[in-house]
Amino acid sequence: MKRNKPKYMQIIDAAVTVIAENGYHAAQVSRIAKAAGVADGTIYLYFKNKEDILVSLFEEKMGSFVGELENKISKISTASEKLHKLVEMHFHHLASDHHLAIVTQLELRQSNIELRVRINGVLKGYLAVVDHIVKTGMESGEFNPGLDVRLARQMIFGTIDETVTSWIMNDQKYDLLQLVNPVHQLLINGCGYSQSTLK
Amino acid sequence: MKRNKPKYMQIIDAAVTVIAENGYHAAQVSRIAKAAGVADGTIYLYFKNKEDILVSLFEEKMGSFVGELENKISKISTASEKLHKLVEMHFHHLASDHHLAIVTQLELRQSNIELRVRINGVLKGYLAVVDHIVKTGMESGEFNPGLDVRLARQMIFGTIDETVTSWIMNDQKYDLLQLVNPVHQLLINGCGYSQSTLK
DNA sequence: AAGATATGAATGAATGGTCATTCATTTTAT
DNA sequence: ATAAAATGAATGACCATTCATTCATATCTT
Missing domain, CATH: 1.10.357.10 (Tetracycline Repressor, domain 2)
Structure with a gap:
């Protein structure tokens, strides 16, 4: 269901970058969303929570x-x-x-x-x-x-x-x-x- | 200065217990204070922050x-x-x-x-x-x-x-x-x- | 010795900033 | 036209930290 949705991987890749560059504590969901070029709410269409x-x-x-x-x-x-x-x-x-x-x-x-x-x-x-x-x-x-x-x-x-x-x-x-x-x-x-x- | 203050060790020992038993995230400063038999504010007389x-x-x-x-x-x-x-x-x-x-x-x-x-x-x-x-x-x-x-x-x-x-x-x-x-x-x-x- | 004064340790209620999550609305696709 | 996907502003829960106040003890004064 989720594996071949492009946004899913887009968000994961953005998360890797944001977390690596800013650290876990500064990795707010909104930052990951922005890096993925996606709205905050979109994250929750693909993931249960942070x-x-x-x-x-x-x-x-x-x-x-x-x-x-x-x-x-x-x-x-x-x-x-x-x-x-x-x-x-x-x-x-x-x-x-x-x-x-x-x-x-x-x-x-x-x-x-x-x-x-x-x-x-x-x-x-x-x-x-x-x-x-x-x-x-x-x-x-x-x-x-x-x-x-x-x-x-x-x-x-x-x-x-x-x-x-x-x-x-x-x-x-x-x-x-x-x-x-x-x-x-x-x-x-x-x-x-x-x-x-x-x- | 701080090493032989009893409260200092009291707070540290309480912190070990509270963190071990409840986990880091549930280890609020107020909980540690309570376990140490001390007021929340007292913590900050002995420690800079959490x-x-x-x-x-x-x-x-x-x-x-x-x-x-x-x-x-x-x-x-x-x-x-x-x-x-x-x-x-x-x-x-x-x-x-x-x-x-x-x-x-x-x-x-x-x-x-x-x-x-x-x-x-x-x-x-x-x-x-x-x-x-x-x-x-x-x-x-x-x-x-x-x-x-x-x-x-x-x-x-x-x-x-x-x-x-x-x-x-x-x-x-x-x-x-x-x-x-x-x-x-x-x-x-x-x-x-x-x-x-x-x- | 008794009272007056000073000290600073201890208190804990109140504050303020942070963010994850939601959801009413809009946009896109079929 | 209907459904599905996406949006992002608004919400509200959370919790570390602050600070005005209290209180016990030590020091000074007469």
Whole structure:
């Protein structure tokens, strides 16, 4: 019903820009409307309320990303290489859209908890991909078979997320994609000294 | 001047409780005042504004923790054991005060970016401890000498933080302290298969 | 020692600015 | 001509902050 209405996407894109450039608190509905070239009231023809804009934004922008991710990763055989691709795609996705990166890493997190629970729902798909990689690695013998899958997932997601957030907070002064290899290396081998330091 | 005024701490403790139990948005100044057994106006004798309560809260509760951390860790010789102690103290600090854990992991993050920058200032001390551990390990040969210290810090902090946040979001259904060993193990050896799986 | 005076901590009702949301009306499409 | 979509001014709820006033305690005066 709403997916192929042009105004729907117009409003979402305007919201990303307004929130990224002015911050969550200054992102009044009327400002988003103006940026979308639409009347305030029009917003409410497409979204239940202001929060719904935020969740929809995340659903639209992240939902398709997870699809792509699943697709690309399914074509790779080793767990280590799957993980490498995950890190690369995650970094690329956000490095190629600074506005979206600011919104997801900083602004969206200012939402209340009820909203964050809904956002977590969207994240579930992403985390399922991580879990799958971990399980694959454990079964193939690439990864430690004694791993706690939940913990491994939390390490992988926590590390990637913290890396991106730091990058954003440092005004994207360096190239995020250059960190793909070292981050992947850290996830596989940790801080400890390891024989196989080459990818 | 303000540190030994009883009302100051009274208000901070009330704020932790009110915010943890009702959420940031429902934590009106008047509610905090009532919980502290104080008039609304009194708050403004001790705090510049509402945000100042939040930052002060974090400064008070976290500042002393970093001091303790530095102290304990300086008495340990190996980097791996230092890291183990860091994880243990971090988990213990939050597992022993659920209200504080909710406030730091969920509620405090709803603050605006200006405020988060101030919060990051407080965190700097904590992150310096992490950096120090990483450098120690690299010098002693315990850790991979090719590590990027910033990335290693982000992995360590990101993993710990994500683990605590997940624990909170799952209503603290399991014992956080039981995760100290596996998390430490993950940080040192990563997901990969490693000879030394015992601590 | 008793009263007079000063201090500043504490109070809480009132204020004022902000914005999300609504809806009567207009415009566009079929 | 009818329905559907869009408009944007008006509304009203919300809540941080203010400030005139109170009150308990300390200090001074005789």
